[in-house]
Amino acid sequence: MSANDTPGLRLVEAGLGTSLQDLGRRHFQRFGISESGALDAPALRLANALLGNEPGTAALEITLSGPVIDIEAERVRLALVGADFPVTLNGQALRCGRSFEAQRGDRLVIGLARQGARAYLAVAGGFAAAPTLGSLSTHSRSRLGGLDGGYLKAGDRLALTPGAAGEGPQLALPALPAPEAAKLRVVLGPQDDFFTDQGIETFLSARYQVSPRADRMGYQVEGPAIAHAKGFNIVSDGIVNGSIQVPGNGQPIVLLADRQTTGGYPKIATVIEADLPILAQLRPGESLGFTAVTADEAEEIVLEARAAQAAREAALVEVGAARRPPAIRALLSADLTAGLARV
Amino acid sequence: MRHNPPPREPTLDRPLELPRFLPAGTGALVVEFGARVDESTSEAVLALDRAVTAAGIEGVIELVPTYRSLLVHFDPAVIRAAALRRRLETLVAHPEAAPREERLWTIPVCYGGACGEDLEAVATLHKLDPQEVVAIHAASDFRVYMIGFAPGFAYLGGLDPRLHTSRRVEPRLRTPARSVSIGGAQSALNPPFELPSGWHLLGQTPVHLWDPRREGDATIGPSLLLPGDRVRLSPVGPEEYRDLCARADAGDPVAQLQIQPRTAEETPA
Numbered sequence: 001m002s003a004n005d006t007p008g009l010r011l012v013e014a015g016l017g018t019s020l021q022d023l024g025r026r027h028f029q030r031f032g033i034s035e036s037g038a039l040d041a042p043a044l045r046l047a048n049a050l051l052g053n054e055p056g057t058a059a060l061e062i063t064l065s066g067p068v069i070d071i072e073a074e075r076v077r078l079a080l081v082g083a084d085f086p087v088t089l090n091g092q093a094l095r096c097g098r099s100f101e102a103q104r105g106d107r108l109v110i111g112l113a114r115q116g117a118r119a120y121l122a123v124a125g126g127f128a129a130a131p132t133l134g135s136l137s138t139h140s141r142s143r144l145g146g147l148d149g150g151y152l153k154a155g156d157r158l159a160l161t162p163g164a165a166g167e168g169p170q171l172a173l174p175a176l177p178a179p180e181a182a183k184l185r186v187v188l189g190p191q192d193d194f195f196t197d198q199g200i201e202t203f204l205s206a207r208y209q210v211s212p213r214a215d216r217m218g219y220q221v222e223g224p225a226i227a228h229a230k231g232f233n234i235v236s237d238g239i240v241n242g243s244i245q246v247p248g249n250g251q252p253i254v255l256l257a258d259r260q261t262t263g264g265y266p267k268i269a270t271v272i273e274a275d276l277p278i279l280a281q282l283r284p285g286e287s288l289g290f291t292a293v294t295a296d297e298a299e300e301i302v303l304e305a306r307a308a309q310a311a312r313e314a315a316l317v318e319v320g321a322a323r324r325p326p327a328i329r330a331l332l333s334a335d336l337t338a339g340l341a342r343v
Numbered sequence: 344m345r346h347n348p349p350p351r352e353p354t355l356d357r358p359l360e361l362p363r364f365l366p367a368g369t370g371a372l373v374v375e376f377g378a379r380v381d382e383s384t385s386e387a388v389l390a391l392d393r394a395v396t397a398a399g400i401e402g403v404i405e406l407v408p409t410y411r412s413l414l415v416h417f418d419p420a421v422i423r424a425a426a427l428r429r430r431l432e433t434l435v436a437h438p439e440a441a442p443r444e445e446r447l448w449t450i451p452v453c454y455g456g457a458c459g460e461d462l463e464a465v466a467t468l469h470k471l472d473p474q475e476v477v478a479i480h481a482a483s484d485f486r487v488y489m490i491g492f493a494p495g496f497a498y499l500g501g502l503d504p505r506l507h508t509s510r511r512v513e514p515r516l517r518t519p520a521r522s523v524s525i526g527g528a529q530s531a532l533n534p535p536f537e538l539p540s541g542w543h544l545l546g547q548t549p550v551h552l553w554d555p556r557r558e559g560d561a562t563i564g565p566s567l568l569l570p571g572d573r574v575r576l577s578p579v580g581p582e583e584y585r586d587l588c589a590r591a592d593a594g595d596p597v598a599q600l601q602i603q604p605r606t607a608e609e610t611p612a
Contacts, residue, residue: 029407029416031566032494032534032553132555133565142494142536190365190373235378236491236498238407238414240371262409262491270368295366299419302369306420 006128007072008160014153017063020146023056025135029261035241036137036145037257039216039280040118042309043082047122049313050079050099050171058136059122066110071102073160077124077168078102083116083281098172098319116281124168125161139258171316182278182288186269187298191234194266199227203268204290212284216258219279225250226268236264242271254279272298274305362435364428370419374431375412380500384411385488389571390438397439400430408570410488441605447573449599452523453584454546461543465508477578479503480545485530485574495534495553495566499574502530514541521547549587550598563596
């Protein structure tokens with residue numbers, strides 16, 4: 001990033017796994033290019049909605065432990081949506097799920113997630129970086145996207161799209177429904193015929209635990225072994241977001257955005273699109289189960305979930321034009337939000 | 344869920360193995376033509392790939408052709424799975440003719456030594472001299488079946504049966520950039536970065552299998568090889584290898600391309 005770029009954010013500390021992500025890199029999987037993109041896409045979209053951005057504008061995906069950021073831009077509006085992270089601006093606590101404004105010299109500190117695993121820090125107008133193959137999403141294993149193909153590190157500077165910081169309403173999300181116990185809905189197949197009936201029964205009835213090997217490529221989960229019916233090698237075929245492959249040890253791996261495009265282990269089922277965000281927020285040690293729906297049911301569920309998401313993006317609540325955190329508190333204490341949705 | 348039997352098409356005037364349609368969650372359908380690595384299965388996959396591309400079906404996002412299936416990514420808000428399946432069934436019944444020509448690549452490979460640490464072990468396993476392994480591997484008539492796993496990574500079929508070798512029991516977490524390897528009945532060419540692999544490393548190629556600088560180039564795209572291409576390997580010594588690497592790093596493809604009439608037996612009339 002050259003010194004001529006519009007000043008934006010500077011990472012003082014990068015956090016555990018902070019990367020630029022948008023809604024992914026499509027059209028190149030046939031050349032072995034992983035899709036990538038936000039693991040919790042609805043959270044990314046909401047962060048962008050709070051700032052009036054296009055839904056797929058790239059933001060920082062923050063994992064478990066957040067970054068410390070110095071604001072170098074004259075003024076910038078930001079929003080953080082997703083897991084419950086403690087956030088302070090110049091030492092004053094901010095709430096997730098609403099837009100806020102910061103200015104040059106401010107320090108934003110995002111701590112350790114109290115619940116959930118991932119949140120998205122978006123800026124009004126988006127970051128100024130050159131897309132690779134149509135996307136800013138980072139795929140660290142093949143060094144694609146982001147600033148230099150990797151996770152962000154201390155000292156990295158992220159420029160803002162010139163002229164986009166400007167004024168805007170301060171918006172908040174209506175309260176989100178409480179997270180449900182993680183029971184992920186799956187469509188069986190495409191290789192469910194590689195498992196015994198008992199194996200499928202185990203898969204659908206047991207509880208599994210997220211292992212420490214859970215990253216953007218996939219979540220290895222641990223629990224009762226799933227029995228194969230005819231070995232565990234298939235002639236390699238394509239893998240989608242949410243494909244659950246079961247290698248020889250019988251322990252399932254749910255493959256996610258950074259997955260390889262093809263693979264040779266049988267895939268017992270696929271997590272439906274609507275439930276991938278639940279998985280993205282699970283942490284190592286947390287438990288989950290799988291329940292089967294038919295492909296037709298899954299399609300209905302996914303279309304309904306998308307409609308609910310669109311409604312959520314449209315149901316933002318204006319919480320005043322305040323610029324600075326103290327003023328936010330003043331507004332709230334004056335109860336100017338009465339009559340609007342509870343936030 | 345158990346799979347429905349494939350539909351029968353009474354109007355077909357020639358026998359055609361009908362594929363299975365399998366769901367891959369929401370937003371993806373697998374059209375599976377078989378479970379074998381063979382040229383006719385691959386040709387059927389590539390014919391459907393061409394036909395779906397040409398049809399320009401609204402709602403289809405991208406296609407991933409593999410050894411034996413076509414993965415069709417789509418947006419269920421634009422086209423529902425049932426409607427897409429009907430369109431695909433029609434296209435399966437009317438495959439696009441294969442191109443009359445094919446691409447034959449000659450790709451340099453530096454075998455053994457620092458380039459291929461498993462050459463000796465593979466030779467010992469098959470009771471051959473290392474030089475015999477090199478000669479047999481380089482004389483194989485390879486066909487690109489699939490690009491997958493990593494950017495530009497090419498899966499090659501056509502490995503001489505004398506070199507069929509079970510994969511390593513312990514996969515390596517990192518293998519050198521540009522590796523040329525064998526696993527089972529296949530061979531593979533790696534892009535210019537390190538990757539995990541359970542295959543046996545015979546050599547390295549200077550060629551950049553993946554090079555984003557070629558984006559927009561009409562002849563050679565970012566992925567040098569495409570499914571259906573033919574490949575011949577040409578052994579080079581370590582010094583020539585270093586020179587070729589330098590040229591490849593500067594943007595020279597260093598692979599020879601010939602356009603030739605198709606050699607596949609399955610060429611449709």
